[in-house]
Amino acid sequence: MRWSRLLLTTLRDDPQEAEIVSHKLMVRAGLIRKLSGGLYTFMPLGLRALHKVSRIVREEMDRAGAQEVLMPALQPAELWERSGRLATMGPGMFRLKDRAERLMALGPTHEEVVTELLAGEVSSYRQLPCTVYQIQTKFRDEIRPRFGLMRAKEFIMKDAYSFDTSLEAADVSYQAMFDAYVRIFRRCGLDARPVEADTGDIGGKWSHEFMVLADSGEDGIVDCPACGYAANQERAERADVPAADPECPPPAAVATPGARTIDDLTAFFGCTAERFIKTLIYLADGKPIAALVPGDRDLNEHKLKRLLNVKQLALADEATIEKVTGAPVGFAGPVGLAIPVYADRALRGAADRTTGANKADTHLTHVALARDAAVTAFDDLVVVGPNDTCPRCGKPMQLKRGIEVGHVFKLGTKYTESFQASYLTDKGQSELMVMGCYGIGVTRTLQAVIEQSHDADGIVWPISVAPYAVSLLLLDPKDPAVCAVVDALEQALAARGIDVFVDDREERPGVKFKDADLIGCPIRVVVGAKGLAKGGVEIKLRTSKEVAVVPAERAADAIAEQVAALTAALDT
């Protein structure tokens, strides 16, 4: 491809719309253009890179034995009623009506459609296991689209679904997908690592997310360098270190006018935040409950939701809090509370702490939790912090940020039950299929590659996903001799199956160098009158400063060697 014929404009300045480096670079390098918030056009160069990611995904899915299908993005909402997710996932779905007033949805994911499909297709154990996948545009009415392709309203996802005869068989399918994911991200040149994750609205028992480490990542990751334990902060556990507080006198009420927050209280009492017990009133499926965490910790709502096994969990409104505690917001405490009370494990054995008194402008000191309050259960309820230790080995852990590029779930029979997706066993009995689901954000993965691989000058593409392997800079487009060398080289490379992008614009050399760095193809080849006079064409890797000068007639072979070396380095 020649630049002069390509719809490509690079930008000198960072776009005002972009915040993180990968987004800025994608716009500057002319890979994407914004239509509106969370909606992007892939320009020719960006689409090439996207196709390369898709191809890797497809190859590895096929290798893992999954079969490609393509399901409709437009789906009847009735399907979602059957699984019960119209309620839980409802607000995140784009809904519309057809001319018969039937409620439809633009698919945010396809568990319903695929389960309905397999329920009809599979009738015998002989047809199992079966894993299908598709690479398709998904629609989600995100509350806040962000960071370009990272969180978009419309994005391309590879979603796969496995169906098995048993939990054990499903584990095998899960592992096959897990292994495929490791290969996919490795081939994309990404440093992605699997972490234990929360299952969220998708449901199911167990899941792993594949995280690309990046400071701009939206997720917190907890990582134990000693034993390899790694988890999303939403799910991460910590070693159980119960409080070992000495006995204390009975609770005493202290007037604390206007002191509602932990900050207010530490100032008022002049002690550290951990000496307080934070009491949070939640509505769990509409019923009030209290959750207790040490004053210096944040409650992890995912953990609480899992413990309570409820669908909806939200902080209670002011009116509910006043009704339940008898006090305005900010003075709730566990002593004398008539609703279920769940406390973080670190509060087991807690004594001589300060809590709200369930009375306006009043707190209780000398509270010994077990002695003075009725705790329904102790469990791990806080967001893991920097000082927590590993739940497996007790060693210190690290907190990092990550971009979630893939997620694999063991779903069990959650969906096959809703859709009565069953098969006949070899004994002629009807059993529900056991399911797994597996997603990769293809567009997000592409951007994650850039987020992880760039420098001050621009993108540094791994060869596997680069729009072109080679940037060929024609420095003297008016010099027939130079043009002849470029033409011959372009053809020679094409004959070897190497994609070349020729910058044949009538621009000064500096402009071409800058743009080549910005666009970031892994191999840069410069052909100019000066260079030819000095011995040939110049070959340079995007990752290196070294320039090799090679006679024109040997250039194609030399480049092919570089391509082979770069490709081999990424192959698993």
Added chain:
RNA sequence: CGGAGCGUAGCGCAGCCUGGUAGCGCGUUUGGUUCGGGACCAAAAGGUCGAGGGUUCAACUCCCUCCGCUCCGACCA
């Protein structure tokens, strides 16, 4: 949805506080000089100043409403 900020030429921005009929840089077009790390000179095209309403002799500027975009929180590939 709650909080914060921003909408002026294709892109990046100034002007607004203190109303007087819109400017800079990049890019684009034409001509010339240049030509190995974002050249220079000259000329030119390009703007309903996000939209609507109000105040005023006069609104990019002040006021109100709405819309859009970006960032921080809940959602998630």
